[in-house]
Amino acid sequence: MLDAQPTPLVQVQDLKMHFPIYTGLFRKHTGDVKAVDGVSFDILAGQTLGLVGESGCGKSTVGRAMLRLYEPTAGRVVIDGDDVATLAPEALRKKRPTMQMVFQDPQASLNPRMTLAEIVSEPLDEHTNWTRDQKLERVYELMDQVGLNRRFVNRFPHEFSGGQRQRIGIARALALKPRFIVCDEPIAALDVSIQAQVVNLLEDLQEKLGLTYLFISHDLSMVRHLAQRVAVMYLGRIAELSPSKDLYARPLHPYAEALLSAVNEPDPVLAAQRKRIILKGDVPSPANPPKGCNFCTRCPRVMDICRTVKPDLLEVEPGRLVACHLYTAAGSTGASEANERNQQGENQ
Amino acid sequence: MLTFTLRRLLLAIPTLLVISLVIFLLVDLAPGSPMSEIPLTVPPDVRQKMIEALGADQPVFVRYFLWLRQFFWVEPAYAFDSWFGTTLAEGEQRILSWQSRSPVFTIIGQRLPQTLIVIGTAYLVGILIALPIGIYSAYRQYSLFDQGGTLFAMIGFSVPTFFSGTLFIIIFAVWLGWFPTKYDTQLEVVDWATFWEQIRQMALPVMTLGLANAAAISRYMRSSMLDNMTMDYVRTARAKGMSERTVVLKHVLRNSLIPVVTVIALGIPSIFGGAIITENLFGVNGIGAALIGAIHASDLPMVQTLAFIFAVLIVLFNLIADILYGLLDPRIRYD
């Protein structure tokens, strides 16, 4: 990450996560919930990629599948040189220290029967052969880093406030000095006043420790100043992946546009230009996504081709990738997935 | 915790008194007479005399207060006397069974050992079988093993013990001749031979009851494991790079056990209560058989005393379950 020439630390290629549906008396495999259906992106070392989208669009699933908390159905997830998606169990376990996750619900993600010290030091038991004192020292160090009073070291999770719990979650994630952290809506369950504190903490830590983040959120304004680039997801696919400021200034994909129209615009000039787009209808089920563009059932600018041909995620402007027929020459939609990857690679 | 326990115990006293009165009235009002087992050849006037000799013709409240006094004063005093050689209960009438004219507590004393040994072992065996089945079924949900476990539990649940017991008797006692069908309560374990004899005679009732117990507990274990398996903290543990063993045994299991331990504790009074059908079927003649026999014979003092002891045990083990919960789950504190 200290290289002058930035190289991607994380490369996701065509990641798919399908949850099988079994029905009937004999639990026959009758279909799949296509929670993530072909997602590709890179994250440069030391940077943050924001991942936004409506609830249920598959954001958490992307995060979990990347860290092999789910077994991905297809695709590659290269993190720091290893394809996590195919790593053998033991190698995966060894790999875990490099990649960590901060969870959405700080209460549920901490084992209620373990004290702070146990929670934070447990990964150390597994991955180091330090003495007790060394481990305790590290726990204290981490508590300092995330701003927790050392006195609390033997408390149980339920004895902390929500913000403090999320700090524990962060300390825990940091324990093994990871390089990459998936932050899955780390602030969604927190009070607005505390949200800022935690976000600031994450930013400070990134700066100090040179961390790389995938920051999942449905709060677009929060992502805006955290992430260098933002991916907008819809129904298991990426609709648009653009540098943050470009996206917020001028969303290209109709879905991104609709999504952003609902966000408060701090700049009064831009706010004046903005008109709110209300989407009609419901998000289709990921078990049965529409043919063609998966946004076609709700898109205000839908065309005939949209209902039959799936648009690929292509670079339509420098650094900006969009999956929409509006931005591709009509009829020239035969671009292969390999092409998609190549383009993405070239641009970084 | 201590004050909590004491407060609960104090609160239990009036509750239990009310329960004792309710049981007494229920048992008393229940149809049937202590003479219903006496053959018709005994004429009515003799029956009437017999009822009078039992004191069964006294008004219900007189009998209730007599019972209260006997239960809370005479019997403890009697026990105290027999331990310390005092004479507190001298000349006092103990609670007598109408059916056998024996002191109810003597009967309970005779019956408790086999009930605890047989039913207790069955409970233990049930738990020991149930936990691994429940854990592994949940861990491999919908696997062949899980389906097998479900089938096992369904059988254990739905097949009544009189049926499974009779089936076991026919297979293991009649056809194979491995085990006796009647439990010998007089057997004393003094050496290996008698110990083996004891194991053999416990085999069938323990199998019968163990199956039923295991069915219920394995289901609890499974669903509790499943509840916890999808919890975020389990994902956290996996994310930490903990081994699968640690994840399942340390994180999931330890949390899943909390409700299961409570259920197990709440089930313990039923051990004392015996298993009426199984005891009867195999001639274990423990507390359960005593209760059903007493109910049939309208033996009010026996039914009343046993029912009340069960009530006490249930209240007690509810408290124990609560305390256990508090000990196991740091989120719960009683102040």
Add this chain to the structure above:
Amino acid sequence: MSMRAALLGAVAALGIAPAAFAERGTDGEVKLTFPQAVSIMNPYLSGGTKDIYASSMVLEPLAGLDPDGNLITKLAAEIPTRENGGISEDLTSITWKLQPDLKWSDGTPVTADDAVFTWEYCTHPEGGCAQATKYEGVAKVEAVDPSTIKVTFSGPKPNPYTAFVGALSPVLQKAQFAACIGAAAPTCTDQNNMPIGTGPFKVTGFTVNDTVTMAMNENYRDPAKPAFASAVIKGGGDAEGSARAVMETGEFDYAWNTQIPPDSQAAMTAAGKGQFVVAFGTLVERLEMNLTDPSADLPEGERSTAKHPHPILSDIKVRTALSKAIDRSILVEVGYGAGGKPTCNVIPSPDAWASDNSGCIAQDMEGAKALLDEAGWTDSDGDGIRDKDGKKLSILYQTTVNPIRQDFQALIKDWWTELGVEVELKAIDPGVFFGGDAGSPDTFQKFYADVEMYANNSDNPDPETYLGQYQCKNAPSPENQWQGENINRFCDPAYDELHAKLTQTTDVAERQAIAKQLNDMVTKDSMTVIPLVHRGTLSAHSNTLGGVAINSWDTEMWNVADWFRVK
């Protein structure tokens, strides 16, 4: 007995021990199982057969009854008769002689005082003695000398073999029970559970409602008996389990009361380990006809009383028709198998006392229909149910909850329905039905139904007391708190007169003739009682147990001293 002992001594002296004269205690343990566990070993405090049978291995009366209903000596040297002077000419006293040198199992001598005490014990007003009837009419029991007991009755007693005869009336040891008289009787737990007796066994351990363990009585009067050194009675479970333990697994030698369905009987016998034996006493499963009106429309206190004759069943033609419609052989086949036979008698045995009444055995549906037609019950509106004067021929038929009885109810209902009778069935918890609670509407005595079914028996081969039930004065009514035994409210002065004559008659042949006549009066002559099945007690014994002679007049263990191991 002493003759036999002398003979035995002689044989022993010669050094030849014939197989028939086994030595005492050489055959190990005999194991019995009862589906109902033994509650108490004192028959005076229990009416339960299980308790009486168990205690009969320990406690003995002066005389007992053999399988044919004949008197045999137990503690008595001989059976007193008028011929041998044991019974006074005026029939007001009987004098028993004890055998010489009788000892209790604790080694102390048995004396006439023990018998006197036993009488005092059972007749004490506060003792609640279950066998008080055995001493009814006894004015006094005296010890003439240490081995002579004189029982004096308050009037002439044609059947004086009640007190101290049979397992219901054994002799207690005065020394042991002296402090247990009257109100103290129920509180003497040790005495009641481990009585000292004269029988072949003595109690060594007693767990209530579970197990009785016994050892041979070293002081038993016959030095060669019992063959078994110890005995155990394990109680609990059910008839099926008890039977199986003898017939299939061979864990036990003897199982009492193994009444199981006929097909199970056959299957178990096929296992070849043992056999079923049936004791036919006087137990008869019967239908009792209510001769009074149980209608709920009547004011309480008048329902089922002599005030209102039964609107349907008062007509003997209807009662006869109901009886004719029944096929008793099918009932036996379905319910009892070897354990029952069809009967038309209230007194079905012993043979000498039983009437040769068998007219009811063959089912006669057409005859039954004709009788109803004759009685004016016709199906005028064509709904399949007969009626008369706008009233339907409808009957409420009740019994206890019991699988065999419910089978019987269903079968009989079918037959009666075919006859054009509407039948409503009701099954009552036995505890309530037999409980005698005057407050309950469901006791068999209250009889708030038209027909009811249960079984009853005489506990004595001489049915005098039993037949006395049907006297007019014994009808249950509010006046006697519904405690009478004349369930049908049968009232025939001729019957009462004849029964009175029975109580005065001493000649046995004459008594038997009267008893048969009384039996016929309540059965075939009046169809008041409709007997169905003569029920036996089915027991099972292992093929390795010898000497069993089933007895329905006394305890089944009456000759347990003679039981031995077949080798």
